[in-house]
Amino acid sequence: MRPITGAALAAALTAAVLPGLAAVSHAATTHRVLFDASKAETAGNADWIISTSQPDPLKQDSTPSSDKDWTGALSSWGIALQKTGQYTLDTLPAGNTITYGNSSNALDLSHFDEFVLPEPNIRLSSSEKTALLTFVQNGGGLFLVSDHTGSDRNNDGWDSPKIINDIMTSNGVDNTDPFGFSVDLKDVNSDHPVAISDSSDPVLNGSFGTVKHSLIADGTTFTLKPADNPNVKGLLYLSSSSPGNTNAAFVTSTFGKGRVAIWDDSSPIDDGTGESGKTLYNGWTDSSANDAALALNATAWLAQGSTSGGGGGNCAAPGQLLANPGFESGTASWSGNARIGSVEAPHSGSADALFDGTGTTTTNTESQTVSIPAGCSASLSYWLHIDTAEPTSTKYDTLTVAVGSSTVASYSNQDAASGYQQHSVDLSAYAGQSVTIKFTGSEDYTKQTSFVLDDTALTVS
Numbered sequence: 501m502r503p504i505t506g507a508a509l510a511a512a513l514t515a516a517v518l519p520g521l522a523a524v525s526h527a528a529t530t531h532r533v534l535f536d537a538s539k540a541e542t543a544g545n546a547d548w549i550i551s552t553s554q555p556d557p558l559k560q561d562s563t564p565s566s567d568k569d570w571t572g573a574l575s576s577w578g579i580a581l582q583k584t585g586q587y588t589l590d591t592l593p594a595g596n597t598i599t600y601g602n603s604s605n606a607l608d609l610s611h612f613d614e615f616v617l618p619e620p621n622i623r624l625s626s627s628e629k630t631a632l633l634t635f636v637q638n639g640g641g642l643f644l645v646s647d648h649t650g651s652d653r654n655n656d657g658w659d660s661p662k663i664i665n666d667i668m669t670s671n672g673v674d675n676t677d678p679f680g681f682s683v684d685l686k687d688v689n690s691d692h693p694v695a696i697s698d699s700s701d702p703v704l705n706g707s708f709g710t711v712k713h714s715l716i717a718d719g720t721t722f723t724l725k726p727a728d729n730p731n732v733k734g735l736l737y738l739s740s741s742s743p744g745n746t747n748a749a750f751v752t753s754t755f756g757k758g759r760v761a762i763w764d765d766s767s768p769i770d771d772g773t774g775e776s777g778k779t780l781y782n783g784w785t786d787s788s789a790n791d792a793a794l795a796l797n798a799t800a801w802l803a804q805g806s807t808s809g810g811g812g813g814n815c816a817a818p819g820q821l822l823a824n825p826g827f828e829s830g831t832a833s834w835s836g837n838a839r840i841g842s843v844e845a846p847h848s849g850s851a852d853a854l855f856d857g858t859g860t861t862t863t864n865t866e867s868q869t870v871s872i873p874a875g876c877s878a879s880l881s882y883w884l885h886i887d888t889a890e891p892t893s894t895k896y897d898t899l900t901v902a903v904g905s906s907t908v909a910s911y912s913n914q915d916a917a918s919g920y921q922q923h924s925v926d927l928s929a930y931a932g933q934s935v936t937i938k939f940t941g942s943e944d945y946t947k948q949t950s951f952v953l954d955d956t957a958l959t960v961s
């Protein structure tokens with residue numbers, strides 16, 4: 501028998517606890533994640549904790565091998581992270597206050613890369629909301645989990661939809677919907693939301709596996725507001741809905757240097773174990789969904805938003821770099837020959853860029869050159885609508901996205917769908933470089949395919 505390395509052992513244990521998930525090898529960087537338990541996350545039948553040992557779950561079992569080694573309905577989540585060797589985990593216990601910048605508090609958010617707020621049932625105070633927004637603004641990752649309207653488990657008049665909406669409208673940092681979404685006040689009894697088609701998205705296609713579906717067992721949905729934050733992105737939608745600004749089940753966004761994700765139900769993160777007397781539901785390993793992969797991929801994406809854990813990343817000039825990103829100013833800042841205007845309905849505003857769509861041999865391009873600051877993570881996102889008269893069995897017409905001489909994404913008549921789809925590409929590898937972003941549509945001699953581009957963004961943080 502050959503000796504097994506520490507990295508291989510961690511990967512093997514991860515696969516053993518979470519069958520069907522991709523094994524994750526050990527990385528040099530250790531990400532610090534704080535799970536909240538200060539907002540009545542164990543009220544009623546809820547048990548949204550990784551362990552009853554708080555703040556340090558390792559004091560319950562320092563080498564957990566199954567979900568019952570830590571007591572809590574989120575123990576599978578915590579143990580899966582623990583086994584990778586890439587994370588240190590703590591819990592903010594009941595009776596504590598969420599703070600940022602309090603050097604005397606060992607559980608201050610400045611010591612962490614990510615904060616998980618799983619279905620809060622106590623309204624955050626004004627100072628806590630300010631701390632939370634400042635944490636994200638300075639590079640922290642925030643993982644929010646909501647539930648359905650009326651899920652007031654401690655009967656104080658505040659359920660998680662109201663609490664999360666309150667965070668985004670009364671925080672003392674940015675009260676105008678800083679994340680670009682709101683929680684809908686409704687109760688969806690049962691559904692299996694469907695993931696958008698985006699092979700480049702790290703949450704849907706991360707190291708923990710591919711996400712095709714999640715589940716809802718009494719949850720809600722979200723409304724996206726790209727006019728408030730153009731980086732908001734719906735990743736999964738109700739099975740009866742098309743991707744757009746309504747009926748989203750899982751959403752990501754950014755704010756300042758940080759990242760945000762929100763899930764529409766607590767059932768998917770529930771592993772069916774927990775404290776005695778709780779009525780729990782195992783959504784974590786439900787065979788009809790990919791809930792574990794979604795939770796873990798999102799955790800990884802959020803934790804990597806800043807190398808300094810919410811204390812300020814190395815990006816000197818965070819923000820959105822593309823000029824005239826929605827073509828509202830016509831051809832300004834873009835170079836090419838696509839049809840700019842509103843020949844087809846824009847995703848937002850009054851203009852978009854139409855590539856091809858003539859039914860004749862056509863090549864259209866639009867490009868823009870930007871400089872990505874050193875030390876920044878970077879993401880290119882855009883909304884694309886594809887309609888075609890071609891059969892979808894064979895690729896005839898294409899749209900490519902290139903950075904310099906490298907093609908980073910491509911689409912064809914085979915990807916035609918109703919409405920706009922949002923896509924994103926990680927361009928962090930180009931930090932410190934001046935690059936040209938170029939969209940190229942190529943149509944053959946017969947039957948049209950229209951590639952409609954709108955609301956582009958190259959966001960660095």
